[in-house]
Amino acid sequence: MIYCSADGSFIMTHPGLPESWGLAILALMLLTLVWAVRAPLAASGMGRPVLRLPLIGNRVWAAGPGIRLALKLVTVSLFLLVIAAGLFGTPIPERNLASVLTWNLWWSGLVFSIFFLGSAWCAVCPWDALAQWLVRRKIGVRAEPNNSLNLRVPRGLRGVWPAMGLLVGLTWLELGLGITLDPYATALLALLIVVLATASLAVFRRKAFCRYFCPVGRTVGAYSQLAAVELRPIDADLCARCETLDCHHGNAIVEPCPTGLVMGRLQQNTYCTSCGNCAQSCPHGNIAWRLRPPGIEAEQGARPQWDEAVFMLALLALTALHGLSMMPFWEDWMRDLARVIGDSGRLPWSFSLGLLACLAAVAGVYALMAAATRRLTPSRLPFKRYLATFAFAALPLAFAYHMAHNLNHLVRESAGVSRVVQNPLGTSALPFSMAEKQIRHMNMLTWQDTIFALQAGLLVLGFLVAVRIVRQRGAALLEAERAGQGWRLFPMLLFAAGMSGFNLWLLMQPMLMRL
């Protein structure tokens, strides 16, 4: 759709959520907020049995490496095609498979796969597959560890700090430098990550890249705490009695857990890469996928960690920045800022400042609300514990907005992908004309009303889960002191409502078309 702004310029934009939707969502958010403040806090649910839905089995993952290997071969082939298209294909982004497949389909679609499949992407990740084949030089069976130095990751790098730094860097490249519009740079980034994954596997123990460094893997890990599936023991007692811990150490044929997990003690999806080694190596066949209520882990099971809390808040800020930077007025802000600080070219300094301001604003408001919550509760618990505990509420807000935002890219910008598949290098192709852009814009994969309904539903669900997390986590935090009423958590509830409101406002704005 061509948007004719008041000043007469023509910009390709996606329409925002209609006002009727916005008002309905706001009203419901207000109702929920009133309920959450007035209703007494239930006793902590930490000890309650989690609702277990029927097992969906472990046949695929435990049966052997065949199916996983086949899937890896597919992803590696596509990945190599992306590199070839990026390096040797046309620089026109909408005509090159490297940019279309990487940014329009994979990067936009990955976030949806997490809800339904958890961290399954990590199990077939081509970066790790290539690194594994290059370093370990065995396919499908356990390799001797002699090809790696097997060093411990330095203490300062343990935690998700390196991954967070790389995620901020990736966002800078994506939104600041516009790598999404540069197939060549996309291919370079892909190559760089393969080099990093290979170097990490050759130097460090297990899969340190997946555990500590990978920005995509850590994002998948954080979001998969809200996934509808989990890989867990079928019988927890059997794991408690287990003395061999094959899931952790591996066996003669199967590799050990790449991130060093012990299934009997596993409480959260964060570091599980869904590789299935545990399911394959367990002598009792006690590991399987199962369905669960999404959000249960963030509400109850996951342990608050300081570095993970900061990562979740960074995710919230970066998803908001994604939306913000695709608003038509963002360019005006950047131009104004560039004029003030004397920035030129692609305005890297202006964007860097905008990115830092976004991160600082979210972190600052969150810290303020956590401090206010602590003041309202008669607690002597350290402030840092409040910060780490309530950060889980940021997760559904970020996840819901991320999916709602990506729906626009997926549904409105993916039509005509078959043409790029037929000519992945874009040989002799010309840039989209305005007419082609319009045609593509009109050929959505589904009806516009369906997109609006899905976006609204996602925002609502995200807010509801965030409220539940604040109340559950709040109840658990206050249990040791004195179980309070919901009003004691009002600042954190306000934070969830404020961020949801901001995300809603972003969704209601027209959004610039990416390609």
Add this chain to the structure above:
Amino acid sequence: MKHLIFLWLLVLLPCQFAGAHHVLGRPTYSLNEDSNTPPSMQVETQIGAYFVSYMAFPAFPKPNEAGRVSVYATRLDDGTPFEGEITFSVRDDGWLDNWHPSRKEVLGVQRPNDNTHRQGFIFKEEGDYIITAEFEAGGEPYLIDFPLRIGEPLSVGPLGIAVGVIAAILIGVNLVQKKRLPRAEKRSGRAGA
């Protein structure tokens, strides 16, 4: 909570049919594939009081190949074409140039011909460049940067570097391990004895 979710759904469902369609217009000016022009790269932007269309012919010029850039600037309020002079200059567009722009070289100063400012060029070296169009209107300076790629981007370079780095890492680790493993075996042998 269940009641609340039910209430949400009840209110949200009718909203699905309330969304309006926004067909807000079509561009009246566009130099595209229908124009009598050779294949080109076209960029449109808005700056200050002007709407600017920029085209490069051909879309991806090669070294020592004649090309030209055309700029068509019209006022946003009444569509009047800009009739003053535009100065075209060029600078490198490397990674570091994003942070510290390199020295500019003036390509030429052009007056409009048929409302369009055209600047010819021939680049001797491949690479990424930024073409800058500068003009003054209403007492205010206008400065617009456009990217221009000359020649094919380096393709074997990064691939070669990646393969080289990976090979160096793997060979290095194997060499270290060849020394480490016998030592470790000796240590474990002594410990066993």
